[in-house]
Amino acid sequence: MAQLLDILRDHLVDEKAGWSMGSFGAVAEFHQDEGEPLELDEPGLLVRATRRGAAQLDLAMVERIVPVAYETLSPKPHRWSHAVALCLPRADGLGAGRSVLTELGPDENAVRPADRSAILFDMGLGLPQCDFCVRTEDPQLLAILRANSGRSLFDPGSSASGAILKAHPHRVAVTKIGRVEVFQKIGGPDTGGVSPPGPHTHLLPQLLKSGRTHSANTPIPNDLVPLGYFHPANPVMDGMAADIEPDVDAHARFQVLFERYARPDLPPLRRAVLEALANNIEADQFTVPADRFCRATVRLTLRQQDRLGERSRSTEYRALVSRWRQALDRVSDTGAADDEAIGH
Template sequence: MPGEMSIEHRYASGYAALVGRLLDDTRHGWSIGTFGAVGEFVRDDDEPATRTITASAQCLYTARAAIRINLDVEPRMLAYDTLSGDGESWGHSLAFCLPVPDRARRGVIQSLGHDTDAVRDEDRDVAIFDLGAGIGHVRFCLRTRDARLIDTLLALQNQDVFGPHGGALMADVLRAQPHRVLISPAGRIEVFAAIPPPDGESPEGPHTHLLPQLIQSGRTHDANAPIPRGFQPVLMFNPRSPWRDALGRRVPFEPELDADFRKLLDRHGVPGEARIRAGVEAAVASGIRPDAFAWPTTRRGRAVARLTLRRIAQRSPGDLVAAWRAHHDHAEEE
């Protein structure tokens, strides 16, 4: 079954094979966006889906969303995990990165004509507008047949989406319920699911976030992501955490999910982090006291060391690793 397949890639057939294996696995999700402007693609294991493969792209769509991953652009892949603030768990990520373009900044509302590059045939004659909320390589767009919303967006061309007319525009967006389309050189994600009201919760499944305060920070990504300076993520593969179910609820640790991700981490991890992981594991295995170990001096290095201790605690719990965690790993975030 697709939902049971390992996300391990044997590296015999290159980028297209990796993309295909990851797209086939329903346990995990994808996203495209910048800090505060994001579209997410996920699907249920039993959800009907259409899959298309060409030499230049792989696509998958359901009744709720669509994704295309371009194969003629091969970004730099970077696998990493991040601490959770509960003192025990962690999450996984695989970022597909490209160099940040010159003069990367937010844009303004612009008509892009018809969305001739849409994943589904029936969407290719529909009007699409760039909201100017993305940064660098990423565009956050609206696609709609609604005449009133089209007129509103045409009247607001070359204006900031968060300018004086932004509130009225967002009210019209909620009324018209357009598709949201996130575009980057690596591909696109299209979300057809409904936009919740301002006081509502994001729906389960595919959805988007458009958060003005975060967008106006001008960041391409969250500061906790160890993306190399000068790069930005243009596509994210979001493996399910071994501590969370598909709805984000806490579950007992699933070692198979973590073992799957470790294969990606070993192949595409941040340079230097493998040395930190190996050093902590060797020290604990040798019985070294936690206060005798040269703890990393950088914020990210300390996070990697703490993550390693948490993994060891799940694999080989005992008094020594408990002492290490008491000394070095704390529930509160730095």
């Protein structure tokens, strides 16, 4: 537990790391800009807040968290994403699962003391592991929310969703291990149709319908449920999904987490690919396991060797990696979406 606690503290104060809580189709994210002023900075208590948002982990729950490090393929062949999911056993991680708008009273657990008198409403999204809420003291919005309590937010006769979009109340994602709060505007007509930089939320009804707790592309064991994530600095793109010069150090730091917390069979597979490349073995001499996450790990390893070795590797080595990719990671960049940034 002490080791994980140190890792969480280190990433909470790392301005290049992001945090998110929510479920598949509804997520709240906390990001910081370099040098951004802090309103709360208590890494010992796993709390940090800016004027735009806040993140807090429950210190008492850390010893129960099961971390799962993973990487995912990008639709763009020169990219990949990575994160560490913070999980609990499924029986312990499930929340209230409310399916209608519900008033919860003053938010006494708000990260900032000034927000604790505001009223919290569960939006009633029916998420398995997260109470996705709005928080407000606005009398007009309060009246509308109370008038629509007990109804689905997606009820055609409800005026709550339009009022929320217009008023931009705080959004609060509450789980058994902590919370993420977002104070900025909701992405939509008032923000030019895009999410604002920094802390923000996403609500995608078409994904909510699946009832999933997480994307099928993340190798979370069936007996666990992910409640939150931290997203260490990505070595090939920034937090808004813009390409950057490859950062070998950022990659190496995540590989330490991958070795420690990934699905147990994936780090040895990565080492086997690297050993084969080092010994100048061709792809047709390497057996790739049939499991989808094993196949993805092989492809990810090749992408990483290709992109991170642009300047440091020999021409012969990069040609070998290219041949492996032609055999095992042939993808097209055409039409790929910029969806690699957290929550995008």
